[in-house]
Amino acid sequence: MPETTRRADRSAPRYGSRPTMKDVAARAGVGLKTVSRVVNGEPGVTPETERRVQEAIEALGFRRNDSARVLRKGRTSTIGLVLEDLADPFYGPLSRAVEEVARAHGALLINGSSAEDPEREQELALALCARRVDGLVVIPAGDDHRYLEPEIKAGVATVFVDRPAGRIAADVVLSDNFGGARDGVAHLIAHGHRRIGFIGDMPRIHTAAERLRGYRAAMEDAGMAVEDSWMSLGATDPERVRRAAEAMLSGPAPVTAIFSANNRVTVTVLRVLAEQPRRVALVGFDDIELADLLQPGITVVAQDAAALGRTAAERLFRQLDGTLVAPERIELPTRLITRGSGELPPEE
Amino acid sequence: MPETTRRADRSAPRYGSRPTMKDVAARAGVGLKTVSRVVNGEPGVTPETERRVQEAIEALGFRRNDSARVLRKGRTSTIGLVLEDLADPFYGPLSRAVEEVARAHGALLINGSSAEDPEREQELALALCARRVDGLVVIPAGDDHRYLEPEIKAGVATVFVDRPAGRIAADVVLSDNFGGARDGVAHLIAHGHRRIGFIGDMPRIHTAAERLRGYRAAMEDAGMAVEDSWMSLGATDPERVRRAAEAMLSGPAPVTAIFSANNRVTVTVLRVLAEQPRRVALVGFDDIELADLLQPGITVVAQDAAALGRTAAERLFRQLDGTLVAPERIELPTRLITRGSGELPPEE
Numbered sequence: 001m002p003e004t005t006r007r008a009d010r011s012a013p014r015y016g017s018r019p020t021m022k023d024v025a026a027r028a029g030v031g032l033k034t035v036s037r038v039v040n041g042e043p044g045v046t047p048e049t050e051r052r053v054q055e056a057i058e059a060l061g062f063r064r065n066d067s068a069r070v071l072r073k074g075r076t077s078t079i080g081l082v083l084e085d086l087a088d089p090f091y092g093p094l095s096r097a098v099e100e101v102a103r104a105h106g107a108l109l110i111n112g113s114s115a116e117d118p119e120r121e122q123e124l125a126l127a128l129c130a131r132r133v134d135g136l137v138v139i140p141a142g143d144d145h146r147y148l149e150p151e152i153k154a155g156v157a158t159v160f161v162d163r164p165a166g167r168i169a170a171d172v173v174l175s176d177n178f179g180g181a182r183d184g185v186a187h188l189i190a191h192g193h194r195r196i197g198f199i200g201d202m203p204r205i206h207t208a209a210e211r212l213r214g215y216r217a218a219m220e221d222a223g224m225a226v227e228d229s230w231m232s233l234g235a236t237d238p239e240r241v242r243r244a245a246e247a248m249l250s251g252p253a254p255v256t257a258i259f260s261a262n263n264r265v266t267v268t269v270l271r272v273l274a275e276q277p278r279r280v281a282l283v284g285f286d287d288i289e290l291a292d293l294l295q296p297g298i299t300v301v302a303q304d305a306a307a308l309g310r311t312a313a314e315r316l317f318r319q320l321d322g323t324l325v326a327p328e329r330i331e332l333p334t335r336l337i338t339r340g341s342g343e344l345p346p347e348e
Numbered sequence: 349m350p351e352t353t354r355r356a357d358r359s360a361p362r363y364g365s366r367p368t369m370k371d372v373a374a375r376a377g378v379g380l381k382t383v384s385r386v387v388n389g390e391p392g393v394t395p396e397t398e399r400r401v402q403e404a405i406e407a408l409g410f411r412r413n414d415s416a417r418v419l420r421k422g423r424t425s426t427i428g429l430v431l432e433d434l435a436d437p438f439y440g441p442l443s444r445a446v447e448e449v450a451r452a453h454g455a456l457l458i459n460g461s462s463a464e465d466p467e468r469e470q471e472l473a474l475a476l477c478a479r480r481v482d483g484l485v486v487i488p489a490g491d492d493h494r495y496l497e498p499e500i501k502a503g504v505a506t507v508f509v510d511r512p513a514g515r516i517a518a519d520v521v522l523s524d525n526f527g528g529a530r531d532g533v534a535h536l537i538a539h540g541h542r543r544i545g546f547i548g549d550m551p552r553i554h555t556a557a558e559r560l561r562g563y564r565a566a567m568e569d570a571g572m573a574v575e576d577s578w579m580s581l582g583a584t585d586p587e588r589v590r591r592a593a594e595a596m597l598s599g600p601a602p603v604t605a606i607f608s609a610n611n612r613v614t615v616t617v618l619r620v621l622a623e624q625p626r627r628v629a630l631v632g633f634d635d636i637e638l639a640d641l642l643q644p645g646i647t648v649v650a651q652d653a654a655a656l657g658r659t660a661a662e663r664l665f666r667q668l669d670g671t672l673v674a675p676e677r678i679e680l681p682t683r684l685i686t687r688g689s690g691e692l693p694p695e696e
Contacts, residue, residue, distance in 0.1 A: 041405040047395055057389040078475065086447055086459075087440035089637070095434040099461055103468075108475050111434075112458045113447055120451075127426065127456050131479040270641055289437070290638045293618055 028056035079316065080128030081111035082121060082138045090263055090286055090305055097309030098137055105317050118142025129156055135316040137161055157319035161312045163206035173312040173330045175303040177207050180334030181214025184283040184301040185259050187336060189222045192345050193257040193281060196230065197248040199241055199269060200261030203233045211261045211285055230255055236264035245272040256346035257281035263288050283342040292339055299342025302335045376404035427664065428476030429459035430469055430486045438611055438634055438653055445657030446485055453665050466490025477504055483664040485509055505667035509660045511554040521660040521678045523651040525555050528682030529562025532631040532649040533607050535684060537570045540693050541605040541629060544578065545596040547589055547617060548609030551581045559609045559633055578603055584612035593620040604694035605629035611636050631690040640687055647690025650683045
């Protein structure tokens with residue numbers, strides 16, 4: 001969708017502009033309690049009064065909410081966060097940062113997980129909209145977000161995090177996955193490695209594809225060929241990652257270093273490396289807790305998960321304020337943290 | 349509140365019994381679209397028809413939901429989870445387990461965090477109820493849950509996890525905090541330690557208080573005195589924990605072992621111990637990622653976070669099925685995992 005169309009959509013009702021029961025009462029010239037009776041189907045309202053209230057409801061586009069308590073307060077002040085996996089430690093600081101921004105704006109945060117399933121992502125996002133969230137921060141599991149267009153048109157602010165939205169123009173905040181991975185692999189090359197393995201998430205996932213692209217670019221920049229057997233993308237469950245790592249580390253010409261493309265992969269690769277007779281260098285994408293306490297410490301390409309969450313949430317509230325005009329892609333740099341494992345020379 | 353009163357409340361509307369728009373249409377003898385028009389204040393309905401629909405709404409106790417889409421599907425099938433801290437890795441597996449049980453029952457899970465603030469916990473729990481969750485799993489931040497009684501009476505199923513509910517009788521699922529801590533400290537005593545430090549969370553938190561009680565019981569069982577300076581309870585931020593650990597490890601008679609009473613404390617204590625000239629034994633409450641890869645591996649008293657979440661969620665759905673009659677306290681055992689750090693002898 002062209003961005004000019006998106007700009008036009010931003011004239012739709014914004015945060016702070018939804019009509020309240022008070023507005024209805026004022027327009028109909030009746031008391032708040034009377035509006036409440038009509039909305040809740042309670043008796044004690046003349047047909048004429050009821051008609052005036054219904055007219056006011058229709059004219060203002062007033063939408064009911066199930067809770068009288070919320071109606072009296074007016075606006076719902078709630079933000080929804082659609083995560084990809086409730087148990088991934090990476091999303092902890094990200095969620096907390098979104099929550100802190102929400103709280104600073106007097107809003108509650110409710111979140112849920114797609115469990116990496118695009119259909120569940122859609123179900124959850126729409127369920128949150130049905131519960132009158134003012135805005136949504138989405139970590140996409142799927143690659144087609146046109147299902148959100150009616151909600152966006154109705155005024156639900158939306159920002160995507162970690163991966164871009166699919167088939168719609170929308171704000172997205174993510175890390176420099178390509179550049180970070182390229183730098184991490186270049187670091188291994190600079191320490192003498194020629195045979196470097198890459199183990200990442202499923203290729204349909206944006207971050208995995210970008211990090212693979214960075215790996216390939218670093219190898220190409222150094223004029224080095226890449227063997228197919230050095231690259232493994234797939235589910236991050238320990239069994240799959242273990243098999244991939246063991247395969248690359250066996251045979252006549254095993255890899256001398258591994259680039260593990262996210263925190264889940266790194267944890268399993270560490271266990272495999274602890275069992276290897278030879279020393280193998282390691283750079284991981286994403287920092288992990290206690291990485292500095294291992295011997296050697298783990299060299300990582302770190303994202304700032306809290307900054308991702310904070311930036312996305314702040315963008316969301318600016319959308320709700322009506323101060324933004326066009327969707328943007330905001331890319332945050334990564335940071336290479338050298339602790340020992342990425343500087344080990346190749347052991348032949 | 350006496351348990352007999354709780355039983356009577358369980359005759360209130362249960363999951364699966366909330367009237368739908370279809371029920372209203374059937375009772376009023378009109379079509380679904382007509383009901384929709386009345387509910388949404390749209391034109392095209394005669395006053396007589398409108399009156400019949402409103403009567404049906406009132407008679408059935410039909411409660412509107414903002415989303416027509418949800419209305420057509422009927423029930424909301426959603427469970428709420430109130431966490432204490434979005435960034436604590438312990439809650440990851442717990443949340444995911446709750447989510448998996450919810451999904452198996454065809455329900456969505458939405459969650460939020462109290463950020464350890466009792467007022468925010470209340471705000472969030474009530475906000476989730478206002479959004480028509482069928483049930484709530486609550487990790488309490490506060491110690492007074494009477495604010496939930498109206499919701500429970502209205503049919504919202506409720507289970508507390510990790511810590512008990514305050515001032516109301518309710519299902520609670522938690523770990524054997526006392527016994528687990530006692531076993532962990534007894535383990536250190538069995539390996540020769542006499543001067544053992546305890547660093548835990550704030551004393552008002554149930555789990556912290558129970559684990560301290562376990563520490564004291566183990567010392568008493570072994571006939572050993574406890575110095576006040578060996579016990580430190582407070583915020584788990586790294587600065588506070590570091591000061592506490594450094595204090596216990598300094599002076600003429602420093603502790604020779606530390607029991608770190610939760611995962612946050614353990615991470616900081618590990619960093620402090622890495623800087624110490626002397627070898628200090630460590631047992632932590634809660635397992636942490638990579639604990640087995642450190643040198644030495646970290647001995648822990650492990651909870652089964654997934655089992656806590658799963659047990660609580662299954663209890664919730666049994667409440668919703670109407671098969672339970674009285675609240676229960678379910679205590680799950682902990683597990684001592686010996687990896688090295690807890691078996692180090694005292695270094696004098």
